[in-house]
Amino acid sequence: MEIAVRECGSVMVLDLSGRLDLASGSALKEEVKKLFGQNRTYVHMNMAEVEFINSSGLGSLVSIMKEVRLLKGRFTLSNLASYVQEIFEITQLSHIFEVFPTEDEALASFQTVSAS
Amino acid sequence: MVKYTFIYPSKVEVSDRMLDDLDRVIAQQGIEPTIAEHLRLAVSEAFTNAVMHGNNQDPSRLVKVGVQVEETVVTADITDQGSGGLARIRRRKPPEPLAENGRGVDLIEHYADRALFREDDDGALVVSISFERNKEEQGKIT
Numbered sequence: 321m322e323i324a325v326r327e328c329g330s331v332m333v334l335d336l337s338g339r340l341d342l343a344s345g346s347a348l349k350e351e352v353k354k355l356f357g358q359n360r361t362y363v364h365m366n367m368a369e370v371e372f373i374n375s376s377g378l379g380s381l382v383s384i385m386k387e388v389r390l391l392k393g394r395f396t397l398s399n400l401a402s403y404v405q406e407i408f409e410i411t412q413l414s415h416i417f418e419v420f421p422t423e424d425e426a427l428a429s430f431q432t433v434s435a436s
Numbered sequence: 437m438v439k440y441t442f443i444y445p446s447k448v449e450v451s452d453r454m455l456d457d458l459d460r461v462i463a464q465q466g467i468e469p470t471i472a473e474h475l476r477l478a479v480s481e482a483f484t485n486a487v488m489h490g491n492n493q494d495p496s497r498l499v500k501v502g503v504q505v506e507e508t509v510v511t512a513d514i515t516d517q518g519s520g521g522l523a524r525i526r527r528r529k530p531p532e533p534l535a536e537n538g539r540g541v542d543l544i545e546h547y548a549d550r551a552l553f554r555e556d557d558d559g560a561l562v563v564s565i566s567f568e569r570n571k572e573e574q575g576k577i578t
Contacts, residue, residue: 339452339455341451341452341480341484342448342451342484342488343448343449343451343452346448372455372476372477372480374477374480374481374484374540374543375481375484375537375538375539375540375543376484376537376540378539379535379536379537379539380536382534382535382536383536385534386534403473407477407543410542410543410546411539411542411543412533413533415533416533416534
């Protein structure tokens with residue numbers, strides 16, 4: 321899996337591509353931990369290029385979300401392929417995560433929260 | 437019928453190689469995209485369980501992945517070299533909403549047309565996953 325990190329205002333955006341499984345999930349958690357170390361706790365992941373995810377990959381996202389909650393930050397996802405979206409629904413994680421159709425919509429939601 | 441057999445050490449990082457091998461089988465045999473998607477996920481889940489729980493990430497213990505491709509069915513058998521795997525599966529409970537693991541077997545059972553869990557004579561867990569091919573074609577009245 322490749323992970324590219326960019327800054328969009330107060331939100332750190334991670335572009336993920338490839339397979340998200342046990343090995344890459346650990347790398348992803350480490351990458352996000354670095355952001356937390358810089359007090360960057362508004363995190364968005366664009367999943368458009370994620371071609372495969374399994375339950376271990378889902379577990380790494382749950383782990384990140386729990387950390388974000390502890391740090392009073394926010395964690396959103398966008399651009400899930402239909403197959404990935406289906407797995408989120410089967411595992412009922414679609415109720416747990418904030419999932420947006422597009423990155424723009426996700427980032428706009430951060431502005432709304434900041435403004436309110 | 438075409439049969440492939442792959443053997444891997446029990447290392448987390450080997451999962452990429454296993455998926456690459458599976459992708460080659462899928463391409464060579466022209467397995468339908470939806471079945472291919474579900475096959476990759478189900479085999480990946482069984483493989484992860486074999487590496488992590490069956491073989492406890494001991495690289496000297498092996499995981500065997502056999503894929504059998506027939507005209508009407510694709511079957512994958514994932515075998516570890518551990519013990520007590522069947523009992524572990526039988527006593528599993530639904531994961532808590534914020535659990536970081538425990539969803540793999542449910543995903544296998546959701547996507548596979550048939551999922552069988554058994555132990556061989558050595559006590560190793562064998563997960564056998566089948567997918568029916570051309571279901572729409574078979575359902576047509578001629």
